Amino acid sequence: MHKIEIFMRAVLAIGLALVASSAAAESPGQAVSVGTKVAFRATQNSTPSLLPTESNELVLSAAPREDSAEAQAIFSPVAEYLSTVLGKKVVFKHPGNWGVYQGLMQKGAYDIVFDGAHFNSWRVDRAQHNVLVKVPGDHVFVVVVKKDNDKIREIKQLAGRTICAHAPPNLGTLTALNEFSNPSRQPIIVNIDGWNNIYQGMLDGKCVAAAVPIKKLEQFEKDSGRLTKIVFRGAVLPDSAFSAGPRLSAQDQEKIARALLSPEGEKATIKLREKYAAGKSFASASNKEFVGLSTYLKNEWGY
Numbered sequence: 001m002h003k004i005e006i007f008m009r010a011v012l013a014i015g016l017a018l019v020a021s022s023a024a025a026e027s028p029g030q031a032v033s034v035g036t037k038v039a040f041r042a043t044q045n046s047t048p049s050l051l052p053t054e055s056n057e058l059v060l061s062a063a064p065r066e067d068s069a070e071a072q073a074i075f076s077p078v079a080e081y082l083s084t085v086l087g088k089k090v091v092f093k094h095p096g097n098w099g100v101y102q103g104l105m106q107k108g109a110y111d112i113v114f115d116g117a118h119f120n121s122w123r124v125d126r127a128q129h130n131v132l133v134k135v136p137g138d139h140v141f142v143v144v145v146k147k148d149n150d151k152i153r154e155i156k157q158l159a160g161r162t163i164c165a166h167a168p169p170n171l172g173t174l175t176a177l178n179e180f181s182n183p184s185r186q187p188i189i190v191n192i193d194g195w196n197n198i199y200q201g202m203l204d205g206k207c208v209a210a211a212v213p214i215k216k217l218e219q220f221e222k223d224s225g226r227l228t229k230i231v232f233r234g235a236v237l238p239d240s241a242f243s244a245g246p247r248l249s250a251q252d253q254e255k256i257a258r259a260l261l262s263p264e265g266e267k268a269t270i271k272l273r274e275k276y277a278a279g280k281s282f283a284s285a286s287n288k289e290f291v292g293l294s295t296y297l298k299n300e301w302g303y
Contacts, residue, residue, distance in 0.1 A: 081268035162207035
């Protein structure tokens, strides 16, 4: 009887070890298909190096729209400049992928963040952040089809059809999906990186429609002429912005806002503004401009 008991305990231990190994293998950024959307599962064991430390070190992060090397080149000068402005060390942490980014954002791991309007709105509502400065101008997303497509006249007719777009939680994609309340009657998102690739992919027949910013559409068709027709125009939204969280005092947040608008701040943010603001200076921003925009995240994992 004693030998049987030992044997059973050994089997149980092996079983538990296999379960633990399987759970550990699940990446923090693993994609999880939800209908035609893609969400990301945020695990409990987030990357420790990205969590706030017990020191005065502050974490600057941004949506992982670039690889780590490009992101470091864009944001490290910003972190160094803000360290000087605040008299506290600010470090830039690239999350690596959207799953880690969203998971750590939801845990309050980031002190200063640069990303889209929907994320800024969510942090104001749920993470005690304040929006400091933004990319100037309005942001409008449109869904277009080929000019000679007589079958599609409005966005609702794209249910069950393909749209070339960035993977969710890109705001342009979520703006289009927000028009479809029935999960069984939605477009199929064909994930493509880069606005030009999305536009060209639609023209090449990779999908029926494309979701792009209207300013990009105007650029693409400036020389070629009108090759598409707009079947949906989204609401006028603020562009990407910086926000700061509760580990920064109101005084420090004001310092950051002033610094990013100053001539010295323009030098530190030149690469960032060249990519996301066409080289223009940042503009002052307020929380009121972003109220309600977190609704675009309603079907995303963890929001």
